[in-house]
Amino acid sequence: xxxxxxxxxxxxxxxxxxxxxxxxxxxxxxxxxxxxxxxxxxxxxxxxxxxxxxxxxxxxxxxxxxxxxxxxxxxxxxxxxxxxxxxxxxxxxxxxxxxxxxxxxxxxxxxxxxxxxxxxxxxxxxxxxxxxxxxxxxxxxxxxxxxxxxxxxxxxxxxxxxxxxxxxxxxxxxxxxxxxxxxxxxxxxxxxxxxxxxxxxxxxxxxxxxxxxxxxxxxxxxxxxxxxxxxxxxxxxxxxxxxxxxxxxxxxxxxxxxxxxxxxxxxxxxxxxxxxxxxxxxxxxxxxxxxxxxxxxxxxxxxxxxxxxxxxxxxxxxxxxxxxxxxxxxxxxxxxxxxxxxxxxxxxxxxxxxxxxxxxxxxxxx
Amino acid sequence: xxxxxxxxxxxxxxxxxxxxxxxxxxxxxxxxxxxxxxxxxxxxxxxxxxxxxxxxxxxxxxxxxxxxxxxxxxxxxxxxxxxxxxxxxxxxxxxxxxxxxxxxxxxxxxxxxxxxxxxxxxxxxxxxxxxxxxxxxxxxxxxxxxxxxxxxxxxxxxxxxxxxxxxxxxxxxxxxxxxxxxxxxxxxxxxxxxxxxxxxxxxxxxxxxxxxxxxxxxxxxxx
Ligand SMILES: Nc1ncnc2c1ncn2[C@@H]1O[C@H](COP(=O)(O)OP(=O)(O)OP(=O)(O)O)[C@@H](O)[C@H]1O
Ligand SMILES: [Mg+2]
Numbered sequence: 256x257x258x259x260x261x262x263x264x265x266x267x268x269x270x271x272x273x274x275x276x277x278x279x280x281x282x283x284x285x286x287x288x289x290x291x292x293x294x295x296x297x298x299x300x301x302x303x304x305x306x307x308x309x310x311x312x313x314x315x316x317x318x319x320x321x322x323x324x325x326x327x328x329x330x331x332x333x334x335x336x337x338x339x340x341x342x343x344x345x346x347x348x349x350x351x352x353x354x355x356x357x358x359x360x361x362x363x364x365x366x367x368x369x370x371x372x373x374x375x376x377x378x379x380x381x382x383x384x385x386x387x388x389x390x391x392x393x394x395x396x397x398x399x400x401x402x403x404x405x406x407x408x409x410x411x412x413x414x415x416x417x418x419x420x421x422x423x424x425x426x427x428x429x430x431x432x433x434x435x436x437x438x439x440x441x442x443x444x445x446x447x448x449x450x451x452x453x454x455x456x457x458x459x460x461x462x463x464x465x466x467x468x469x470x471x472x473x474x475x476x477x478x479x480x481x482x483x484x485x486x487x488x489x490x491x492x493x494x495x496x497x498x499x500x501x502x503x504x505x506x507x508x509x510x511x512x513x514x515x516x517x518x519x520x521x522x523x524x525x526x527x528x529x530x531x532x533x534x535x536x537x538x539x540x541x542x543x544x545x546x547x548x549x550x551x552x553x554x555x556x557x558x559x560x561x562x563x564x565x566x567x568x569x570x571x572x573x574x575x576x577x578x579x580x581x582x583x584x585x586x587x588x589x590x591x592x593x594x595x596x597x598x599x600x601x602x603x604x605x606x607x608x609x610x611x612x613x614x615x616x617x618x619x620x621x
Numbered sequence: 622x623x624x625x626x627x628x629x630x631x632x633x634x635x636x637x638x639x640x641x642x643x644x645x646x647x648x649x650x651x652x653x654x655x656x657x658x659x660x661x662x663x664x665x666x667x668x669x670x671x672x673x674x675x676x677x678x679x680x681x682x683x684x685x686x687x688x689x690x691x692x693x694x695x696x697x698x699x700x701x702x703x704x705x706x707x708x709x710x711x712x713x714x715x716x717x718x719x720x721x722x723x724x725x726x727x728x729x730x731x732x733x734x735x736x737x738x739x740x741x742x743x744x745x746x747x748x749x750x751x752x753x754x755x756x757x758x759x760x761x762x763x764x765x766x767x768x769x770x771x772x773x774x775x776x777x778x779x780x781x782x783x784x785x786x787x788x789x790x791x792x793x794x795x796x797x798x799x800x801x802x803x804x805x806x807x808x809x810x811x812x813x814x815x816x817x818x819x820x821x822x823x824x825x826x827x828x829x830x831x832x833x834x835x836x837x838x839x840x841x842x843x844x
Pocket of ligand 1: 621634635636641642643661662663664665666667668669670
């Protein structure tokens with residue numbers, strides 16, 4: 256055991272304040288990260304479930320899925336563009352439905368009815384007409400395999416034949432159906448925006464070359480009637496995603512800054528308090544490096560313990576708030592937060608470095 | 622060979638536009654097993670001399686030789702390792718690490734300078750035994766009595782088997798009786814080990830424990 260750990264063990268009180276502060280800030284960081292992941296992943300699941308490198312929208316849609324329409328003629332032009340090896344249509348209706356046999360507005364399910372024609376890593380090949388793969392989130396609302404959901408104003412019956420994970424769109428769980436079933440739903444629920452046979456909203460493009468070159472090739476081939484995005488651009492252009500990212504990243508950054516502020520303040524005070532002890536240690540031949548490591552090890556241990564406490568609080572809160580907020584606790588997020596917290600605490604403990612260097616060993620003798 | 626040799630040492634501190642001469646033409650030789658008392662009024666240059674002798678300060682002029690090694694031109698880094706290996710210090714305010722035990726206070730410097738190990742632990746235990754602190758080995762320094770703390774500080778100064786031990790006003794905080802006890806202890810420990818030392822003091826009564834007394838006034842030494 257080292258001086259650093261002995262001091263922590265024998266004088267826990269002096270580290271309690273900074274420890275509690277860092278535990279609270281860890282909780283805040285984990286909650287912010289969890290909310291960001293919950294919001295962003297909950298908004299983008301349907302897109303992330305696609306493997307295609309390029310998403311093609313109609314030019315007048317301004318990258319909005321709901322406004323976009325691609326006609327069969329345009330789809331033929333897309334398919335003929337150089338480098339394109341395959342196309343698949345996608346359609347979306349944000350709608351509500353209810354489990355067969357239930358009544359009342361309380362039992363309405365928010366749904367993103369997704370028409371698709373190509374299986375992916377996440378999605379099996381499209382089910383038969385009137386059948387659906389449901390997002391697993393719908394299980395919380397009592398949907399089981401074999402359930403029938405009456406979808407939209409047309410109360411179109413759709414039978415659930417399986418579940419898929421993490422495919423919601425703008426926090427609405429998806430119901431994956433074939434394109435014809437989707438067109439029925441769209442036409443019944445949004446008669447003003449009905450889609451004709453063969454029309455889809457977005458065309459997914461597979462091909463050779465980089466996604467960027469495919470984007471250019473497709474938009475050239477349609478004479479500017481389409482506006483294509485790479486998969487990442489499409490995910491990022493989903494309504495609110497960029498804004499959520501920016502807002503939460505700023506909040507997380509501010510919190511990290513506060514972590515740095517608190518640790519550096521703490522270690523500045525500690526350095527002031529240890530001044531004469533450090534001078535004596537230096538007089539006895541101890542180098543600045545060893546004194547700095549003493550503080551830094553304490554910063555890392557305090558931050559590590561605080562993270563564990565903050566993590567437990569966050570898990571508790573997540574349990575208590577389950578289903579009420581879109582909180583998603585991802586292992587990667589936890590690891591990133593842990594590393595960020597420790598790195599910031601370590602840097603904070605280095606802030607008094609100049610002060611420590613300047614302590615004159617001769618000042619040990621008065 | 623002498624444990625310490627100061628030759629024509631001068632130390633000036635800049636002070637605004639002028640400079641303060643803290644030591645001038647200082648000549649001092651401390652023999653191998655000699656204990657020298659350094660006495661002088663406030664501001665006379667005692668601390669400056671002790672610091673130069675211990676490699677904490679470099680002189681403005683002159684030369685410093687400790688245990689046969691000329692350290693005059695050493696860099697701060699080299700001085701630090703020289704002090705670590707060859708010089709013992711007992712500070713006026715002791716400066717023990719408060720949350721460490723008597724034993725840990727003896728081993729903390731070796732630990733922080735990468736010299737932990739069985740030999741270090743053995744030496745610490747031997748010193749505690751010799752200083753009558755074996756029973757207090759695992760007591761934190763904040764829970765030790767003043768005299769015990771003083772002995773721990775002496776033990777810490779002896780850990781690196783120094784050639785020269787420097788005491789900065791070891792009795793200033795103590796009444797006469799306690800002061801004499803401490804000086805008696807220093808005298809005994811130094812003689813038993815055959816070590817050389819310099820004891821800075823204000824108090825003429827303490828000089829009797831030393832082999833020789835050197836007086837310092839306004840930066841000038843006189844035997
Ligand atoms: N770092 C410094 N900068 C400027 N002047 C200094 C410095 N250290 C000491 N002095 C001056 O040098 C002179 C000798 O100081 P020193 O501390 O060696 O005296 P001292 O005999 O130890 O005094 P005291 O008994 O009060 O401890 C004094 O005039 C003091 O003001
Ligand atoms: Mg002094």
